[in-house]
Amino acid sequence: MHHFNYRNGVLHCEGVSLEAVARELGTPAYVYSDATLRRHYRVLADAFADRNVLIAYAVKANSNLGVIATLAAEGAGADVVSGGEMLKAMAAGVPANRIVFSGVGKSEAEIRLGLEHGIFQFNVESMPELHRLSRIAQEMGKRAPIAFRVNPHVEAGGHTHISTGTPETKFGIAWHEADAFYDEASRLPNIDPIGVAVHIGSQILRIDPMRAAWEKVVSLARRLRDRGFNIQRVDFGGGLGVPYKDGEDPDSPTIYARQAREVLGNLDVQLVLEPGRLIAGNAGVLISRVEYIKERDGRIFVILDAGMNDLLRPALYAAHHEVLPLRTPAMGAERRAVDIVGPICESTDRFAKDRPMPPLKEGDLVAFMTAGAYGATLSSQYNSRPLVAEALVRGDACVVVRRRPTFDEMIALERAPDWITSG
Numbered sequence: 001m002h003h004f005n006y007r008n009g010v011l012h013c014e015g016v017s018l019e020a021v022a023r024e025l026g027t028p029a030y031v032y033s034d035a036t037l038r039r040h041y042r043v044l045a046d047a048f049a050d051r052n053v054l055i056a057y058a059v060k061a062n063s064n065l066g067v068i069a070t071l072a073a074e075g076a077g078a079d080v081v082s083g084g085e086m087l088k089a090m091a092a093g094v095p096a097n098r099i100v101f102s103g104v105g106k107s108e109a110e111i112r113l114g115l116e117h118g119i120f121q122f123n124v125e126s127m128p129e130l131h132r133l134s135r136i137a138q139e140m141g142k143r144a145p146i147a148f149r150v151n152p153h154v155e156a157g158g159h160t161h162i163s164t165g166t167p168e169t170k171f172g173i174a175w176h177e178a179d180a181f182y183d184e185a186s187r188l189p190n191i192d193p194i195g196v197a198v199h200i201g202s203q204i205l206r207i208d209p210m211r212a213a214w215e216k217v218v219s220l221a222r223r224l225r226d227r228g229f230n231i232q233r234v235d236f237g238g239g240l241g242v243p244y245k246d247g248e249d250p251d252s253p254t255i256y257a258r259q260a261r262e263v264l265g266n267l268d269v270q271l272v273l274e275p276g277r278l279i280a281g282n283a284g285v286l287i288s289r290v291e292y293i294k295e296r297d298g299r300i301f302v303i304l305d306a307g308m309n310d311l312l313r314p315a316l317y318a319a320h321h322e323v324l325p326l327r328t329p330a331m332g333a334e335r336r337a338v339d340i341v342g343p344i345c346e347s348t349d350r351f352a353k354d355r356p357m358p359p360l361k362e363g364d365l366v367a368f369m370t371a372g373a374y375g376a377t378l379s380s381q382y383n384s385r386p387l388v389a390e391a392l393v394r395g396d397a398c399v400v401v402r403r404r405p406t407f408d409e410m411i412a413l414e415r416a417p418d419w420i421t422s423g
Contacts, residue, residue: 011327013032016031019327027289029388034393034395040279041076052271054077057076057078059088063088073093080099087113097119100120102197104126120145121272124173125173127181127184134188145194150198154213195234205248205251221234221269233271234264236271237274289304290363291343301341302357309379309382311351316378324366326367376388
């Protein structure tokens, strides 16, 4: 479900040639498809059309203002994990009362920001956070709607670094302590414990572990209601995976929705979903230029101008991205195993090892596919490289939604101390 295809031998995003984008923006650059973003949101929304549901897009997946605004126009809320993401979401048109604030380390300033704007819900992850939230809400004369994020001790996720539902991770409150946490919340001033939340990981290809976690959460919601708690919401989190390579076939949003409805049964609650990768992953690519072809010790290195500072996932998670030339290879062109690497001074700056690729030469352009989630958001200025540019395409129109900063702008944020003098 994406809109990246070859036309007349050149890879396009919707109606725009990626070669033209490279000429206009330079490389490396991210390019996002408006049609893909909207399609993925609508598929999920349609699958839950019969439920009272808030689809709170997980901003951490792709926090570009243009991306968030596209989804806000479709009716999406936002799941945020920082004050900056909250402000970005509101600036992009997401109403505060459709914002869920997740994360284990909310600062006092961030809590005040959420209370001041009247956000939909705080997903609370510890007893100290609960007490801090109560104190600040009381000081401000506000009430804080909360759901505890419960750690259901269910393991899932495409990599250990993105599995969040086990006892070893920092996320959520312990499953066996949930009742005690809700009891404490009911005693604290200015706290409204109205929901139960769960999120067990990311890039989950099969629904089974999600369903196991959902069943625990729904049983907890029913038990709390029986005890007199006004549980109005159940937050099933996100985590459904997307295909990064041939052969990966994640369960569809339709299957996801059917099983979620089965688990909820007749429980009359508002359902909250926090998809991120599911919406943004296939909606973006990273385009890059070949700087050199280096042969040494029997290996072929394709050295690109994109580095791990632009796309960290392969170095961080050993993640796979398909890499396609922007021009279709010649018919019958022989593929050779190459290492695709970047210019960063780190051995981990390698996107692929022994990857069969058609012939490439200096100056050729390539695209990293399925790079719309956790690409630009994880980028940095390591090695004093400017942050990557981003563009959003709708039909045959292309808009720069984040320009590449100049070196002067980067340097202007820093200064040498006054005690250093020349000569």
